[in-house]
Ligand SMILES: Nc1ncnc2c1ncn2[C@@H]1O[C@H](COP(=O)(O)OP(=O)(O)OP(=O)(O)O)[C@@H](O)[C@H]1O
């Protein structure tokens with residue numbers, strides 16, 4: 383049985399404009415699939431539809447066999463769908479440490495009675511996640527800024543923090559909206575490496591990569607969807623799609 | 637001396653209120669203008685239970701808490717569909733409705749005549765009468781309230797609320813349910829408002845609806861904005877400042893004919909200057925928007 387994410391004939395109209403137009407796509411686990419296309423193509427909107435921020439007008443979004451298109455965003459997240467936002471969205475008034483910590487507790491631990499009825503569990507849990515949090519902060523090079531408010535970080539640092547927060551959440555489907563934009567070459571390399579490692583180590587994990595950085599796409603994605611004006615225009619192996627005449631004209635300017 | 641004891645008792649009651657409200661305003665980032673509703677419900681519920689039903693102080697306080705929590709749930713469910721300015725307006729509307737009910741349901745609340753002669757609290761067979769005894773009672777309840785609230789502030793619960801406050805979309809994307817979390821905060825804060833209301837009624841032994849008006853809700857919100865919301869020190873600083881400043885202004889030696897008005901103006905002016913100098917509050921790190 384094939385799991386992963388299946389988008390079936392999904393459409394969305396906003397202010398009279400069809401932003402996502404009859405999109406059908408499958409994203410298989412155990413690999414990184416890229417989703418590319420010009421500015422305004424509808425890539426971010428498609429992510430909004432998958433995470434439930436927006437509701438599709440028609441069509442189905444099936445993840446691990448269930449239609450998630452009508453669920454609330456927090457339920458979809460609890461089903462394992464995690465997202466890196468194009469506009470980063472760190473928690474400005476929380477410390478760097480707390481930003482990552484906020485991804486580490488489930489709804490039971492976050493209930494108001496948990497610290498009273500499961501006090502010793504909570505203490506142990508907090509000790510355990512501390513190491514996990516620092517390992518992710520180390521990975522993105524922010525561990526000595528653990529006590530700084532996230533709002534005071536640079537854009538690139540915020541992006542790294544959002545990546546650490548997402549990874550700490552342990553999601554099985556990662557929707558990454560331009561993870562390399564704003565990062566320096568060394569960090570881009572590290573982030574791409576960990577993405578590859580994630581799908582290699584756990585064949586149940588699915589990664590969708592929205593990127594305008596074509597060298598990143600060629601490096602980690604074997605398969606690419608090309609989206610234009612709300613539609614999926616092409617799907618194929620990366621070299622094939624990037625070599626296509628129309629893609630080169632519309633998108634790459636060659 | 638009695639004057640100082642009285643001020644300490646009032647500060648204690650307002651600390652229970654402001655630390656409770658902090659959960660909604662500071663952690664949840666929701667500017668509620670109906671907190672005095674739950675303060676009033678606590679005061680009226682425990683008073684009526686003591687006066688009309690004849691049960692004793694502690695059970696009356698506890699039942700008052702249950703009643704206030706039920707009201708907070710019923711009010712919170714519709715109100716928490718809104719955010720930002722709309723939430724402020726909705727809670728303002730709720731405050732006005734509940735005040736009107738307290739004022740006009742004369743059969744139950746005696747409306748504007750108020751309820752005089754509220755019995756003094758009897759705790760474990762011991763009647764509390766002197767100011768010292770009241771101070772101890774308020775102090776014990778304050779300590780208990782703070783120990784519960786500080787655990788919540790520090791728990792993953794508090795962290796999740798702050799995450800939702802800073803960016804609801806991102807926090808929901810991490811699996812946090814805004815509706816559930818905000819509703820928990822709203823109901824829990826009402827529990828402490830109700831406790832404070834019962835204490836207040838038992839202390840002054842007379843209540844009427846004018847203690848639980850929109851003005852009171854604004855005052856409670858101002859405590860947090862002045863002191864700083866979302867941490868453990870802000871509500872303390874705000875409460876002490878807001879209660880002691882008007883008292884301090886009494887000692888200015890102003891001529892009697894203009895004194896009250898001038899005091900009000902200085903009070904208002906101080907708040908304005910403060911917001912210019914420290915928009916996040918005296919001891920705050922987070923600026924309520
Ligand atoms: N809420 C909205 N109401 C109306 N139009 C919208 C709304 N949100 C997005 N759009 C429009 O939808 C189109 C697609 O936007 P989207 O953000 O999905 O593009 P994108 O492919 O992510 O582009 P980019 O590469 O620049 O990030 C844009 O033309 C945008 O103006």
Ligand SMILES: [Mg+2]
Pocket residue numbers: 425426427468559
């Ligand atoms: Mg986009």
